[in-house]
Amino acid sequence: MRNESGQYETFEHEADIGVRGFGSSMERAFENAAGALYSVMVNLQRVGQREKKTVSVSAPDVELLLVEWLNALLSISDIERMVFSRFEVKIEGTDLTGVVWGEKLDNRRHEPGVEVKGATYHLLSVKNEGGNYTAQCIVDV
Amino acid sequence: MDIESLTKINDYLWEIPQQGRMNVPGRIFASENLVLGMDEKVREQIINVAMLPGIQKASLAMPDAHWGYGFPIGGVAAFDPDEGGVISMGGVGFDISCGVRTMKTGMTRRDVMPRLKTLVDQFFNRVPAGVGSEGLIKLTSGQIDEMLVGGAEWAIKKGYGLQDDLRYIEEHGRVDGAFPENVSEAAKQRQYREMGTLGSGNHYLEVQAVAEIYDEKAAQAMGLNLDDVVISAHCGSRGLGHQIGTDALKNLAYAVQKYKINIKDRELASAPINSPEGKLYFGAMSAGINCALANRQIITHLVREIFTEIFPEGRIKMLYDISHNTCKVETHVVNGRKKRLYVHRKGATRAFGPGQIDLPVEYKDIGQPVLIGGTMGTSSYILAGTKEGMEQAFGSACHGAGRSMSRTQAKRHWHGREVVRELEEQGIMIRGHSYSGIAEEAPGSYKDVTEVVDAAHYANLARKVARVKPIACVKG
Numbered sequence: 041m042r043n044e045s046g047q048y049e050t051f052e053h054e055a056d057i058g059v060r061g062f063g064s065s066m067e068r069a070f071e072n073a074a075g076a077l078y079s080v081m082v083n084l085q086r087v088g089q090r091e092k093k094t095v096s097v098s099a100p101d102v103e104l105l106l107v108e109w110l111n112a113l114l115s116i117s118d119i120e121r122m123v124f125s126r127f128e129v130k131i132e133g134t135d136l137t138g139v140v141w142g143e144k145l146d147n148r149r150h151e152p153g154v155e156v157k158g159a160t161y162h163l164l165s166v167k168n169e170g171g172n173y174t175a176q177c178i179v180d181v
Numbered sequence: 182m183d184i185e186s187l188t189k190i191n192d193y194l195w196e197i198p199q200q201g202r203m204n205v206p207g208r209i210f211a212s213e214n215l216v217l218g219m220d221e222k223v224r225e226q227i228i229n230v231a232m233l234p235g236i237q238k239a240s241l242a243m244p245d246a247h248w249g250y251g252f253p254i255g256g257v258a259a260f261d262p263d264e265g266g267v268i269s270m271g272g273v274g275f276d277i278s279c280g281v282r283t284m285k286t287g288m289t290r291r292d293v294m295p296r297l298k299t300l301v302d303q304f305f306n307r308v309p310a311g312v313g314s315e316g317l318i319k320l321t322s323g324q325i326d327e328m329l330v331g332g333a334e335w336a337i338k339k340g341y342g343l344q345d346d347l348r349y350i351e352e353h354g355r356v357d358g359a360f361p362e363n364v365s366e367a368a369k370q371r372q373y374r375e376m377g378t379l380g381s382g383n384h385y386l387e388v389q390a391v392a393e394i395y396d397e398k399a400a401q402a403m404g405l406n407l408d409d410v411v412i413s414a415h416c417g418s419r420g421l422g423h424q425i426g427t428d429a430l431k432n433l434a435y436a437v438q439k440y441k442i443n444i445k446d447r448e449l450a451s452a453p454i455n456s457p458e459g460k461l462y463f464g465a466m467s468a469g470i471n472c473a474l475a476n477r478q479i480i481t482h483l484v485r486e487i488f489t490e491i492f493p494e495g496r497i498k499m500l501y502d503i504s505h506n507t508c509k510v511e512t513h514v515v516n517g518r519k520k521r522l523y524v525h526r527k528g529a530t531r532a533f534g535p536g537q538i539d540l541p542v543e544y545k546d547i548g549q550p551v552l553i554g555g556t557m558g559t560s561s562y563i564l565a566g567t568k569e570g571m572e573q574a575f576g577s578a579c580h581g582a583g584r585s586m587s588r589t590q591a592k593r594h595w596h597g598r599e600v601v602r603e604l605e606e607q608g609i610m611i612r613g614h615s616y617s618g619i620a621e622e623a624p625g626s627y628k629d630v631t632e633v634v635d636a637a638h639y640a641n642l643a644r645k646v647a648r649v650k651p652i653a654c655v656k657g
Contacts (some may be wrong), residue, residue, distance in 0.1 A: 052587035054248050069639040081312055104434075111427045118371040118420040120311055152312035152615045154588070155381040157275040157423040160250050160368070161430070161447045180250065180275045181382050
């Protein structure tokens with residue numbers, strides 16, 4: 041199920057869900073994969089951008105970097121009780137800095153779906169096909 | 182699964198012969214029909230686990246086995262530290278010690294029905310559940326460390342429950358070997374506000390009535406009669422457990438390289454049990470188990486408070502508390518010799534047979550109660566562990582039905598409101614924090630739990646004692 045602007049989608053996988061971000065660069069694909077992640081938990085259209093948080097992660101390769109990035113967001117969400125709807129990512133080698141905007145979770149407004157426990161290595165891939173990047177993995181719900 | 186590739190041992194036991202780099206054979210406890218329905222991936226994952234160093238006897242799959250991360254869900258494997266055995270994050274997963282606790286109420290269906298609506302509304306309003314829910318207790322960093330060591334015992338010391346509750350929990354409510362210092366700061370921070378919360382997804386709080394009794398003697402020992410009302414909670418170690426899993430996935434990936442462990446799948450990330458990395462994970466994971474036990478204890482307290490407010494004549498007593506997703510140190514007999522093994526149960530239930538020291542005196546002769554959750558529309562089952570299960574499966578049994586349809590498919594098939602209405606027509610009251618969550622959990626999106634339970638029974642992993650039917654369910 042792609043979102044309206046076609047930047048991200050979730051895909052089905054047995055008991056869990058896959059998240060997939062598209063973009064003209066790896067950074068955009070990572071940002072959109074984060075959008076896909078939050079679309080599992082809430083209705084993203086309803087999440088405002090009142091507060092900003094920053095994230096830095098690194099990993100041995102870009103695929104593991106995607107998992108680190110998504111898991112770092114899940115961790116902040118849990119600790120700060122926040123959900124995010126806008127993401128800006130910078131990647132240098134296998135170091136990522138992200139700035140994210142969101143707000144405190146409000147169950148009445150955000151139409152909650154299901155909580156994500158963690159991003160996994162399953163069906164994990166970061167691909168570049170002629171300048172079209174795709175970043176995806178399965179998340180455990 | 183291609184049944185031709187398996188050796189049939191009997192109607193409920195199938196073997197994947199030891200070949201290639203496998204250290205032991207694979208064994209699947211299931212009916213022919215269940216085996217045929219299993220994905221080829223399950224076979225592959227059983228084989229991958231059989232290749233891990235120090236594995237004992239066989240790489241096992243329970244009747245509800247399905248595709249998982251590294252281990253299959255329903256995978257059981259035991260490792261000997263003295264034979265280079267490993268501990269693997271894939272054998273435990275993200276929701277450490279997620280499990281089911283069943284409580285007796287001392288009341289029958291007829292007594293409860295007139296005030297059932299009030300009860301379920303109060304459960305819905307007062308037991309925190311759903312995405313991002315917060316518990317009533319906020320912990321400080323000192324308190325969280327005490328909780329991670331003390332488990333359910335800690336919760337009872339804080340006033341959440343009765344001392345007697347502990348007798349009906351595996352390891353009496355707290356596992357040894359938990360080291361809070363092995364748990365990351367992020368994991369602890371995620372838990373400060375999450376104690377006593379159900380979570381979401383397939384987690385629930387359910388009011389059930391005993392619909393059928395198969396084993397009168399065991400049912401009597403458990404204090405179960407036809408039409409008795411019981412309450413079951415299914416939940417786990419919440420944010421803390423998820424973060425311990427996340428941290429381990431990364432740390433153990435480095436250990437795999439350091440110790441040159443040949444793994445077929447990144448999610449089998451492991452370390453030798455006796456290595457610093459293995460010990461670090463075991464200490465953190467054990468703390469995660471205690472967190473889940475404390476969490477279910479606080480929920481028990483809430484259930485007791487709410488239930489006795491509405492039914493002053495009722496009395497909440499524990500039936501039992503079981504954990505899935507654990508690695509525990511246990512003594513088992515291998516080749517006629519007693520050994521201390523690290524038993525991984527991923528989506529599998531401990532099912533100790535009669536006579537085990539961990540069991541409360543009432544259950545000594547009948548074996549450990551094994552609580553198997555169904556869907557909100559179908560039955561759940563109570564079984565009891567067997568001597569044969571101890572011998573063939575390190576005292577383990579299945580944990581639930583497993584999905585037959587993905588969450589996305591389920592949402593395409595059903596609307597949450599419709600599911601609620603249909604279940605109400607069948608006499609099951611549903612309250613949920615998310616309609617899309619309810620659609621994803623529609624009973625039709627799960628396999629038939631009865632078939633799985635029957636297979637566990639005929640495979641002698643655990644024997645059927647009673648069937649309970651939901652009359653109300655609160656979904657996270």
